[in-house]
Amino acid sequence: MMKTMKLGKTNLEVPEIGLGCMRITGLGSKAEVRSLIDTAMDQGINFFDHADIYAGGEAEAVFGEAAADIPREKMIIQTKCAIHPGTSYDFSKEHILKSVEGSLKRLKTDYVDVLLLHRPDTLMEPEEVAETFETLEKQGKVRYFGVSNENAMQMELLNHYCGGRIVADQLQFSIAHCDIIDSGLNVNVHNDAGTNRDGGVLEYCRLKNITIQAWSPFQYGMFEGVFLGSEKFPELNKLIGELAEKYQVTDNAIAVAWILRHPARIQTIVGSTNKKRVEDICKASDVRLTREEWYALYMAAGKQLP
Secondary structure, three states: OOOEEEOOOOOOEEEOEEEEOOOHHHHOOHHHHHHHHHHHHHOOOOEEEOOOOHHHHHHHHHHHHHOOOOOHHHOEEEEEEOEEOOOEEOOOHHHHHHHHHHHHHHHOOOOEEEEEEEOOOOOOOHHHHHHHHHHHHHHOOEEEEEEEOOOHHHHHHHHHHHOOOEEEEEEEOEOOEOHHHHHHHOOOOOOHHHOOOOOOHHHHHHHHOOEEEEEOOOEEOOOOEEOOOOOOOHHHHHHHHHHHHHHOOOHHHHHHHHHHOOOOOOEEEEOOOOHHHHHHHHHHHHOOOOHHHHHHHHHHOOOOOO
């Protein structure tokens, strides 16, 4: 049974696991996309994560066509904007409003439940962002707002002007890519793991009741590859396999269960387009790793405790 959680400080109830839709254009037909959506919803995943740049907007369009006859209130749709691919990031009012209009049209909906600003824009004018959020909220086009890949002080700056509207921060996070854990465990230790690169974003989000959404939960590095089955992580895969056998789930479910075990209540966004794999991953919601198992997996990924 898929467990649910509140998104940030809102009353919006979301599943622990959401479906990332970046790759759905690769399925080949509207029927196959619809079948994936139905499979996800049958498993309790009614949260669908998009971005205006996924397949140049085509991912949103394909989803909108495939889900057109699903009652809107049964789905939670999140999208992201602000990236001009390969050139710049853009938090201007003009760009955000235009992007939202495009996403709504492609998704065939009057509103999105959540809008994330996709990576930080160092030229951001927070007063302008605040005005934009207020406009979209009043128009009924966006219910809640968040960011992705932002550190603690970037969110603090935005929230100062936006009236605390930031409810989510989407960050790359997995057993093999967890700097936000490393720096907290290596406080006052002179090593690379102890380098605080994000301003304590994990603790900040817990204090401010901002939901962390984990993207690429099976990747290591910056799109360097999947750690599951990789010869680069023999100890990790051995232990994952043993735990998968113990809990009678698949390896990918154990990888997600490791994320869900953290008390920060991290929502995991999985991007699989394989229906069987989605079903397998969802079983992670029924697994609660012990403290010893969680730390053992962490160290099997090559980490060391001080």
